[in-house]
Structures are given as C-alpha cells and as structure tokens.
Amino acid sequence: MASCVSGCSPAMRFCQKLNRLKTLEDDVMATSLKRCLSTVDLALLGVGGMVGSGLYVLTGTVAKDTAGPAVVVSFLIAGVASLMAALCYAEFGARxxxxxxxxxxxxVSVGEIWAFLIGWNVILEYMIGGAAVARAWSGYLDSIFNHRIQNFTESHVMRWTCPSLPITQTS
Known part of the structure; x- marks a missing residue:
C-alpha cells in the first residue's frame, strides 16, 4: 500500500492498517519438518477429518426425521460442496x-482484518461441530441406559422448554 502523506486522515490510516498483507519470506519452503506424507495419506487424512463421528451418529436421525430417502441426495450435495472447498484449499496452497x-x-492473500474474521469463524465452526457431536453422543448414551439420564434430569433438576425454538424431544 502507498504510504500516507502528512495530510491523511486517521480513518484512512486505520483502514490501511486493517488491509495490510503479510509478506512471505524469501525461503518459504524451508522447514525443519520432514515432508513424508503421500497424496493418498493426505487424502485419507482429509476424509477422516470430514467424516468424524457426526456421520455415524447423526445420519440415521436425519434420515428418519428429516430427509427420508432423499438423504442420498443430501449426501451428494454435501459431497459437491466439500469438493469445492477442497479445490479452494488446493488453490490457496498453490498460491x-x-x-x-x-x-x-x-x-497473505486478502488482509489482516479478513484473516481475523476467518480465524474466529474457524473457532466458531469447531465449537458448533463439537457441540453437535456431544449432543448426538449424549443422546445415544442416554438411549443405552433406557433414558434414565433424561428422566432423572427432568424430574430432579429442571425441564427447559422454549416454545419459540423447534426442539424435538427424544423418547
């Protein structure tokens, strides 16, 4: 970015600071880590990260309650979206x-303020994903014990109901 002349307003200097880019050093490929993963290893690592336990835990519930036989179409749409995200990461990795x-x-590509927002979005993504998996696993654990945990909590602690939220009850 061009440097400000003495007549620049503080707002203009602030905007320039927000949009600054990180510069890469001359030797960007130098690292002390050994690069030993093959293409197959990286692909399997990516598939393992995407699958997680959500696939095994929530697929049956979604197929039963929401999608029905169209769950196959849902998986095809999700697969295309995942492929597009993978191609975007491949382009970032090449650039x-x-x-x-x-x-x-x-x-490096867009600027500091956008990287800040992306970083917090990644943290939010992990929190929501972890909460969804925890909710699904707790439902399975409760069903193993014949819903004793839910019944004890509702009778001795409290029952949380919010009519404006479409929460389905498990029984």
Missing part, C-alpha cells in the same frame, strides 16, 4: 506455499 490454514491463506 501460498507455506504451512497454514485458512487464517494464514487469508492473511
């Missing part, structure tokens, strides 16, 4: 040959 995630790629 910025440095170890990193969406935060680093955004910081």
């Amino acid at each position: 910025v040959p440095k170890t990193g995630s969406a935060y680093m790629f955004t910081y």
